[in-house]
Amino acid sequence: MKFAAACTIAFAASANAFAPSSTFGNRATQLNAMKDDMARVGAAALAGVAIFGATLPAQAITKSELNQLSYLQVKGTGLANRCSEVIGEDTIVPKAGARLTEMCIEPKAWAVEEEIGKAGKTEKKFVNSKVMTRQTYTLEGIEGSIKLDGGNIVFTEEEGIDYAPTTVQLPGGERVPFLFTVKELVAKGNGGAFKPGFQMGGDFSVPSYRTGLFLDPKGRGGTTGYDMAVALPGLQSGEEGDAELFKENNKTFDVGQGRIEMEVNKVNAEESEIGGVFVASQPGDTDMGSKVPKKILTKGIFYAKVQ
Secondary structure, X not given: OOHHHHHOOOOOOHHHOOOOHHHHOOHHHHHHHHHHHHHHHOHXXXXXXXXXXXXXXXXXOEHHHHHOOXXXXXXXXXXXXXXXXXXXXXXXXXXXXXXXXXXXXXXXXXXXXXXXXXXXXXXXXXXXXXXXXXXXXXXXXXXXXEEEEOOEEEEEEEEEEOEEEEEEEOOOOOEEEEEEEOEOOEEEEOOOOEOXXXXXXXXXXXXXXXXXXXXXXXXXXXXXXXXXXXXXXXXXXXXXXXXXXXXXXXXXXXXXXXXXXXXXXXXXXXXXXXXXXXXXXXXXXXXXXXXXXXXXXXXXXXXXXXX
16 A cells, blocks of 8 residues: 555544444545544644655565564664564455464554644644653554454454553643553454455553552552552541542542554565554543543554464
8 A cells, every 4th residue: 555545544533533433334434534634633743644655665674584683683773663564465365263463563653632722712633742752662462363253354452562651742841641552452344355455443442551559759559558648638637628639549540442443555475464554542641540631643553464
């Protein structure tokens, strides 16, 4: 699939990002909505799209080439954080009991939904952001089963390095942490064969960015630590002041829901490899229940083997 086709699955529509699965039945309509939201992200995001057409081909490396490199040849180069490139435009028809293995999902650009004030009014827009996390944000080694449902491929994620704590920074300097993940993904396709133009998408779970063992600056945590901020005893008497700190004192492990759409653009039948582009939408960190999560859109490339 050419780069122009890759652009058609740019950032997902903010209104549909967390809609029920039934609203994504018409993929043509959904992809058109994604086209419209490219304009909403703005020129900065479109500049980020150039990553696909500019830097990626010059640095492309296939899985077989990567496997020939030693540990010391990979160390410090950033290759461990990159998904392999696929060469070919073949077709793979998965057989009964087939699985997707060695799946790699590499983000290339991020945008965060913000309230922008203009002429006395505020509206929500997606603002292009930059990643602050070192090169550990790519998901790797994801595996899952493939089955056919009504002649369409359905992929169910089962295991692998399927989450990565990531932080992005907005132009104003605010940093937004989130858990980039595809846990428990069930992706439904639009056909029974992997070939250029094949699309699949579905919902996944987004666990809390922090676990119950995390302690905030006041020593409060979900499963350990203090029950309240010890340095503020005057506000912990059960009076009016306690309501102000209720969310800060009562830590929760929030589980959100995300959505990912993937499109295959390269298939190598000889190596049983597929590759393509994706766009994902998910909530950010809630600081264990005390904050409203921001909506984050991520786009990039993916790789997988059909076994």
